[in-house]
Amino acid sequence: MEQRELHTITCSLSRREIEQRMCNPNILGSFIKSYQPPNISDSFLPFLLFLCTLSPPLSLSPCFYRLEANTVAQRFSSPGYPKGYLPKSRCQWQIRASEDNAIFVTFPFFHIEDDCSDDFVSIYDSLSPDDSQAITEKCGQRPPSNPLAVTSSGNIMLINFITDSVVQRPGFEAEYKAIPKSKVKTCGGVLSENKGVFTSPLYPSFYPPSVDCKWTIKVTVGKKVRVKFTMFRMKEPGVDIRVCHKDYVDVMGTKYCGEMSSLDLTSETNVLDVSFHSDESFTDKGFSAIYSAFDPANPCPNKFACASGICIGEELQCDGWNDCGDMSDEMKCRCEEDQYSCDNGLCKPKLWVCDRVNDCGDWSDEKSCSCGENEWRCGDGLCMPQDVVCDQKMDCEDGSDEASCKTCKEFFKCMNAQCVNKVNAQCDRVNDCSDDSDEANCACGTRPYKLNRIVGGQNAELGEWPWQVSLHFLTYGHTCGASIISAKWLLSAAHCFVTNTVFIVLNHVASNWLSYSGMQDQYKQDGVERRAIKKIITNPDYNQMTFDYDVALLELSEPLKFTNTIQPICLPASSHVFPAGMSCWVTGWGALREGGSKAQLLQKAMVKIINDTVCNIVTEGQVTSRMLCSGFLAGGVDACQGDSGGPMVCFEESGKWFQAGIVSWGEGCARRNKPGVYSRVSKLVDWIKKETGI
Structure with missing residues (x-):
């Protein structure tokens, strides 16, 4: 059977039968068996599956590789690297290791098109491109300080490289090796020092799929445990971070996932359990955390103790800024002489009253600042002197004082002298000028x-x-x-x-x-x-x-x-x-x-x-x-x-x-x-x- 005929058979399924970049393996298997093509091994089936998504069909001259991982690191790269890969590329690497090992892959260099709908690398914890066992899907560029590094849960891994874009990028270089499964599965334990660090498995590489860990932190009796996450990233497609039903960290009965810019937690006793769970699909960077013991009677020596457990400088308490992140440093404050007492109990500098900014959060610092006689009210409610109207200067931030005027000196002026009556029209990815000059020179x-x-x-x-x-x-x-x-x-x-x-x-x-x-x-x-x-x-x-x-x-x-x-x-x-x-x-x-x-x-x-x-x-x-x-x-x-x-x-x-x-x-x-x-x-x-x- 000729290669093109085989490809036509395997891709004769309707597009509706192709789900999430793969064909139904049972249907495709029946096609292959009925025609009994020679020299088609079972390991080649996953590659045929994702060839089915090609439109129009291409000649079956596959960019397909079978690799054996051992303890010595080996390398492979995308076709054309580093000069650049071609559009409409479809490549696949199947990696196997011995049964007692897992596979670790890192990408020392990674630079492909930034739009994942065009070009992407998808990695699976299996030999089939099944999203239920996807480890990750990535595109764009990664710096040496943040390389992509992933681990399988078992002794097999699949890497697909798919490109549609005509824009050439260098591609990637990857390094793979076998590591003991025990290293992948071993995590957690008892931490009995009064301070220390713990991380998700294999951090800063992506944590592996299907892992459960539990750390029990025990500090001196009479003290409590404070945990501060210095890095926290567990993002997954379609996951509601309020529920965290897939990958998460569980502390005191609350699950945390997503990407956190701030996460500090405090125990109720001298013992704290921290659990980590990753399911079968999609992994991420994970977390790094510092823990320490503190005296609950004096949790922040010479500092202010936030309700969240964070310690901040005493001078930051009741200064009008949410330094704690939970507003606890701005509650129950007695306002100083140079501060204004908001209706919600916050203290803000008196300098901020009637400055046309909602500093209190409830507009109470601006409530008695209505426009007087000979004043102009901007479209956003701010007051300006009446003479700002049509003075060829955009005094209102929304430009309403000049919107009805024939001049637009202070608005964006196009190269063809057209005036765009819009704030910040330049390089906003909307062509407002008829000559598109507002989107020119935006590299x-x-x-x-x-x-x-x-x-x-x-x-x-x-x-x-x-x-x-x-x-x-x-x-x-x-x-x-x-x-x-x-x-x-x-x-x-x-x-x-x-x-x-x-x-x-x-x-x-x-x-x-x-x-x-x-x-x-x-x-x-x-x-x-x-x-x-x-x-x-x-x-x-x-x-x-x-x-x-x-x-x-x-x-x-x-x-x-x-x-x-x-x-x-x-x-x-x-x-x-x-x-x-x-x-x-x-x-x-x-x-x-x-x-x-x-x-x-x-x-x-x-x-x-x-x-x-x-x-x-x-x-x-x-x-x-x-x-x-x-x-x-x-x-x-x-x-x-x-x-x-x-x-x-x-x-x-x-x-x-x-x-x-x-x-x-x-x-x-x-x-x-x-x-x-x-x-x-x-x-x-x-x-x-x-x-x-x-």
Whole structure:
């Protein structure tokens, strides 16, 4: 029987009979048996099953492999690796090991199309592509710090590689070996020390299917157990995280699953049982947890004890911010003289009253701030002076003060001069301009790598902020930060290059500076691109006294090569709105505390944009329209020395990151009521584009 005839037979089933990328094996088996084709082994059946999904039918020249795993690691790769795989590829690897072993597979390199509906790798805990025994299905790119690594529960594994996309990607390289089943199945036990660490099986690799573990933590009598999960990820298709009926961690009768950004639990006695369960299908990274014993009479020495068991600084209690995560630090508070008592019992700074932001959560801080005479009410309910209407400036965040006007100076202007009466139309994946110019030049603001969410972590992961640049001055090492805005241009702060110090001349000499892109660790150069600075352009209106117009452009001696860890950030349009209360991120290698030394690893901190009115008050009127405040009025999180010139970036619903600010100045670091002040990029973007031609 010819190969094409066999393929036609096996794929003669209707599409309705093909479910979840596989044909019905019983029906297909009867077809094969009735025709009795020669040289077709039972192990070839799974490959024929998923060939049935091909449309149109292809010639049966399969990309099919049978591998034997042993204790010595062996490798295989996708066809065409590393130059790139072809579209319409269908490949399968069947891996077997001896009966007393399981199979461990890791992917040192993994880069395929980011859309899993086009290209994907699916891995099964069987030799049949059955979703009830699927371990995982993945696409996209993964950094070296977060490789895909999976384990079977038994001595067989199936790996399918399916591509439809015409976009070529390098593909993957995989390493496989046999490991003892006892290593896969052994977990749990009694933990009797007063502190320690425990993890899901084989962490940080994916935990195996069909595993049950139980840890019994016993600490000194009279004390209790606190468990803090530093990493928690058990995501599975179609699972309601309120029920957690498949993979879960069970603590004190409550099941936890999904992806947690914060999980701290406290026992009722000195003994705590923690159970872990994974079913037959779909696994994930699992968890890593720290446990410790504490005295219930003094659970947080010199700190405030949250109801969840977290310990926070005493100064954070009743400061208006939900530092505990469960609001327990803001309950039963007696408001200070400089605080406002919300109707719901919370205390907020009086500076926030009538600032047009719902700080209390129940709008009580804004309830007696109705619009007066000669005021205009914006579409979102905010009040503005009447003369803001049709003044060619978008004063209302929703643009309603200019919506009925014939001019649209402050809205997005298309290349063909069309005005888009919409907030943040740029790069939002909607073609608002008739010439599509609002979606042009949007190859920016993306993070190629798939990254884990580390609970409470502040060290940046490799590739997490691919636009971040370290600027080194002479032999002084890291001095300022910058951001990549194109292959040849960096964005930084003018005060890094125009100073009143003895280096006033040296700082502005381009040859005295070097830029390092793709860097995470100041002491490691792997994957880092070093470039000399060709030209430094500081804004001509920069004021050394007030830090107004604190922006600089750096032209590189040669273009950067964009990689997984080196990417440009999106510049906002002049009309782009970053509303008060929006969570953004500031990054850099600056000092970890006021007066401290610079960081070796790239640091990240989440900050909130602060209302302009409040910003002006707390800075005693020192901010201009080219500046914005961000941080927390309670203090504790801020940029610091050495972060100057670095980016503050915000994530939009469109999936793009935009640079809202440039680290400029501040009073100290992370002081109460002294937020960081940033150069407002949207007010400087026209000058940036004029000088660079971007």
